[in-house]
Amino acid sequence: MITDETAVADAKSFETEEFFVNMGPQHPSTHGVLYLELKMDGEVVVECRMHLGYLHRSIEKIAENRTYTQFIPFTDRLDYLASMNNNLAYVLTVEKLLGTEVPERAQYIRVIMAELNRVASHLIAIGTFAQDLGAFGTPLLYCFRERERIVDIFDEVCGNRLTYNYIRVGGVQDDLTPGMDRKIKDLIQYLRPKIEDLDALLTRNAIFLARTRGIGILPKEMAVNYGVTGPNLRGSGVRWDLRKDEPYLVYDKFQFDIPAARNGDAWDRYRVRMEEMRQSLRIVEQAIEGLPEGQAAVKGKRAVLKPPAGEAYVRTENPRGELGFYIVSDGTTMPYRTKIRAPSFSNLAVIPEIAKGLKIADLVCVLGSFDMVMGEVDR
Amino acid sequence: MATLLDLIIMLVVGGIILGFIAGSAMFVIWLERKVSAHIQSRLGPMRVGWHGWLQSVADAIKLLLKEDIRPKGVDTWVWWAAPFFATVPSVMAFICIPFGKPFEIRGLQIPVIAPDGLRIPMIVSDLNVGILYILSVTSVCVLGIFMAGWGSNNKYSLLGGFRSGAQIVSYEVPLVLSVITVVMYVGSLSMQTIVEAQGDWYGLKWFVLRPNLALAFIVYLIAATAETNRTPFDIPEAESELVAGFHTEYSGMKFAMFFVAEYTNVFIVSAVAATLFLGGWQGPPIFQFILGYDLPFMPVFWFLLKVYFVIFLLMWFRWTFPRVRVDQLTGFAWKVLTPVSFANLAFTGWWLLR
Numbered sequence: 243m244i245t246d247e248t249a250v251a252d253a254k255s256f257e258t259e260e261f262f263v264n265m266g267p268q269h270p271s272t273h274g275v276l277y278l279e280l281k282m283d284g285e286v287v288v289e290c291r292m293h294l295g296y297l298h299r300s301i302e303k304i305a306e307n308r309t310y311t312q313f314i315p316f317t318d319r320l321d322y323l324a325s326m327n328n329n330l331a332y333v334l335t336v337e338k339l340l341g342t343e344v345p346e347r348a349q350y351i352r353v354i355m356a357e358l359n360r361v362a363s364h365l366i367a368i369g370t371f372a373q374d375l376g377a378f379g380t381p382l383l384y385c386f387r388e389r390e391r392i393v394d395i396f397d398e399v400c401g402n403r404l405t406y407n408y409i410r411v412g413g414v415q416d417d418l419t420p421g422m423d424r425k426i427k428d429l430i431q432y433l434r435p436k437i438e439d440l441d442a443l444l445t446r447n448a449i450f451l452a453r454t455r456g457i458g459i460l461p462k463e464m465a466v467n468y469g470v471t472g473p474n475l476r477g478s479g480v481r482w483d484l485r486k487d488e489p490y491l492v493y494d495k496f497q498f499d500i501p502a503a504r505n506g507d508a509w510d511r512y513r514v515r516m517e518e519m520r521q522s523l524r525i526v527e528q529a530i531e532g533l534p535e536g537q538a539a540v541k542g543k544r545a546v547l548k549p550p551a552g553e554a555y556v557r558t559e560n561p562r563g564e565l566g567f568y569i570v571s572d573g574t575t576m577p578y579r580t581k582i583r584a585p586s587f588s589n590l591a592v593i594p595e596i597a598k599g600l601k602i603a604d605l606v607c608v609l610g611s612f613d614m615v616m617g618e619v620d621r
Numbered sequence: 622m623a624t625l626l627d628l629i630i631m632l633v634v635g636g637i638i639l640g641f642i643a644g645s646a647m648f649v650i651w652l653e654r655k656v657s658a659h660i661q662s663r664l665g666p667m668r669v670g671w672h673g674w675l676q677s678v679a680d681a682i683k684l685l686l687k688e689d690i691r692p693k694g695v696d697t698w699v700w701w702a703a704p705f706f707a708t709v710p711s712v713m714a715f716i717c718i719p720f721g722k723p724f725e726i727r728g729l730q731i732p733v734i735a736p737d738g739l740r741i742p743m744i745v746s747d748l749n750v751g752i753l754y755i756l757s758v759t760s761v762c763v764l765g766i767f768m769a770g771w772g773s774n775n776k777y778s779l780l781g782g783f784r785s786g787a788q789i790v791s792y793e794v795p796l797v798l799s800v801i802t803v804v805m806y807v808g809s810l811s812m813q814t815i816v817e818a819q820g821d822w823y824g825l826k827w828f829v830l831r832p833n834l835a836l837a838f839i840v841y842l843i844a845a846t847a848e849t850n851r852t853p854f855d856i857p858e859a860e861s862e863l864v865a866g867f868h869t870e871y872s873g874m875k876f877a878m879f880f881v882a883e884y885t886n887v888f889i890v891s892a893v894a895a896t897l898f899l900g901g902w903q904g905p906p907i908f909q910f911i912l913g914y915d916l917p918f919m920p921v922f923w924f925l926l927k928v929y930f931v932i933f934l935l936m937w938f939r940w941t942f943p944r945v946r947v948d949q950l951t952g953f954a955w956k957v958l959t960p961v962s963f964a965n966l967a968f969t970g971w972w973l974l975r
Contacts, residue, residue: 376944383661603946
């Protein structure tokens with residue numbers, strides 16, 4: 243900021259000063275309570291310091307005081323835009339501790355729900371990204387309108403619209419309701435043209451391109467070094483997706499591609515998400531076609547789970563990257579320790595690195611393109 | 622006593638116009654909310670009045686009753702005067718907007734002041750420098766924004782003020798150049814003369830139908846969007862970056878004044894666009910065919926129709942496009958729009974002197 247002294251100084255000794263801007267924790271475009279302390283030189287960011295913890299609820303500690311089943315609703319509150327995927331990762335870890343075999347039908351239902359939730363989550367990611375770029379609400383509301391249809395499916399299946407608590411140890415809460423396969427097929431038919439609409443609205447828009455291409459380039463090496471995962475990593479050109487590289491559930495039975503871009507700029511991250519939605523719909527379509535008959539959960543499951551002493555780590559591909567649960571069991575009904583490897587947390591770590599030299603408008607664009615959810619960053 | 626008559630008419634028309642501004646700003650605000658809602662597949666305001674048409678009135682009452690918060694450390698006078706500097710120039714610009722065809726009421730003879738019948742000019746004052754006056758007066762608005770940015774003692778506001786200064790200075794150039802192209806055709810700066818030059822031929826003489834002036838129209842429309850700080854050029858406000866930009870620290874009626882100023886400006890630029898390029902109040906004389914004479918309010922109807930069409934265009938842009946970055950914004954003005962308008966100006970000059 244120009245102070246009074248510099249204002250009266252003569253033109254020869256004109257000085258400029260760097261100044262601090264507090265972006266957040268309440269700011270329209272930090273996606274929750276992210277607090278960035280920016281050192282600015284005019285419009286240019288010189289340094290970016292990040293302060294986390296405004297949404298800390300000590301979920302990992304809570305895990306030590308809840309039974310395994312009781313903790314599933316807490317995983318909903320990590321990445322609240324992709325609750326199904328969080329349930330899934332946690333439940334898979336507990337099942338690995340227990341050594342449970344899950345019926346094939348349950349696995350298929352899990353895949354369907356996880357992929358639908360991936361689409362819902364990416365829709366919000368793209369909508370809020372466009373909102374951050376100043377496309378006032380229109381793409382955001384279109385995305386929410388499409389997401390609503392997916393949420394309707396979840397609502398019918400499990401009774402909840404945001405925090406599902408649907409995927410349970412040994413299977414899923416309830417089998418699909420009658421006629422649900424038809425509804426999901428209709429949903430896919432509905433979503434496909436809508437995604438193309440969104441594509442037409444944004445992807446080749448001249449202003450959108452000018453704002454996102456070459457902005458916030460995340461080089462491949464830096465992405466790997468910082469442990470960036472998910473669409474952000476694939477946007478940088480690393481074709482790494484756990485669904486293909488370390489298949490869990492029944493992902494190895496489906497035909498789908500892992501999209502990856504080259505440059506690692508904001509536009510590439512956006513495009514990867516766009517393509518992933520199409521691929522997810524492909525998976526859902528195949529899963530609903532090949533849905534086997536059978537049980538949706540292990541029969542006669544015990545009310546209180548007591549895994550043998552030991553430890554397990556399972557990572558799954560969440561919409562935002564690799565979500566890992568590390569659980570240490572001491573043989574009692576409650577875990578000795580639960581560690582959550584949240585994708586947004588690792589993705590966020592790289593932002594101060596690429597924020598340097600960006601304009602404040604570009605920083606907003608980069609934050610939007612990284613698509614973090616503070617719920618899982620702060621846990 | 623022609624001067625006294627002129628003065629009285631000027632005052633009466635001015636009063637009507639002031640009332641019109643308030644009503645129009647409210648209507649445009651409501652329209653914006655409805656248009657945006659329907660673009661986004663929403664309904665928009667529905668509760669207050671039929672389809673929410675009283676929503677703006679309710680908002681105005683709310684803003685009037687709100688506490689006037691004065692943040693700590695503001696530059697009192699600058700902060701306080703800024704809303705007026707933003708609003709007053711846009712109201713002043715209405716003086717030269719031609720709302721309709723001048724007409725005479727022959728039967729009405731008022732002794733002393735109007736012995737030969739009353740001539741209604743349908744413009745507050747048809748200055749012979751009309752368009753120049755509008756352009757110069759509306760550029761004062763940037764002062765209000767800049768004062769708000771400086772006086773608020775808020776860094777976001779300051780950034781908004783800086784950006785606004787850069788933006789309006791940049792876009793003034795192509796805007797004026799595109800206007801000059803029209804003025805070269807007409808040979809007059811008077812708004813009524815410009816409208817009359819587009820008369821006859823059932824609208825085929827509208828300037829927007831000439832290729833080089835159509836280009837000027839496009840340049841004008843883009844520059845006008847920037848002048849009124851609307852998306853894709855709304856960087857002085859830039860919600861996702863600067864919270865609310867220059868009016869972050871304003872609340873209550875002061876905020877409302879910025880709001881009204883914005884929408885009055887939108888009306889002004891649209892009215893100028895309609896006057897310069899779309900034939901102003903000229904329109905198909907429907908009642909000429911039916912009744913044998915044209916009704917006096919029809920030109921006003923055509924004018925407002927065109928103005929609201931241009932306003933609708935601006936709204937359409939706003940709710941479709943993302944926002945450009947500040948350097949791209951000025952870069953676009955200087956590297957694309959200004960050379961294009963200069964080339965267009967040179968071409969038009971050659972065409973006219975040919």
